Amino acid sequence: MLSSLTPIVCGIASLGLDHVKLLGNTIEQIAWQKAGIFKHNVPAIT
Incomplete structure (x- = not known):
């Protein structure tokens, strides 16, 4: 059962040195x- 806090997908944008x-x-x-945003058994996109 999914709650309103259960993620259905995780994603990040490209990596860059702008966040140093x-x-x-x-x-x-x-x-x-x-x-750290990635979760077990949750699809990930980049």
């Missing part, structure tokens, strides 16, 4: 932070 002040100093650190 918030998410990290390297593309790898930014990717790690953005990957």
Whole structure:
């Protein structure tokens, strides 16, 4: 059963160094932070 808080899909936009002040100093650190949106058994798009 789905609740109103159950995600049906997760997605992120392209990675870039424009978020260094918030998410990290390297593309790898930014990717790690953005990957936190992904959930088990929920389809993901990029």
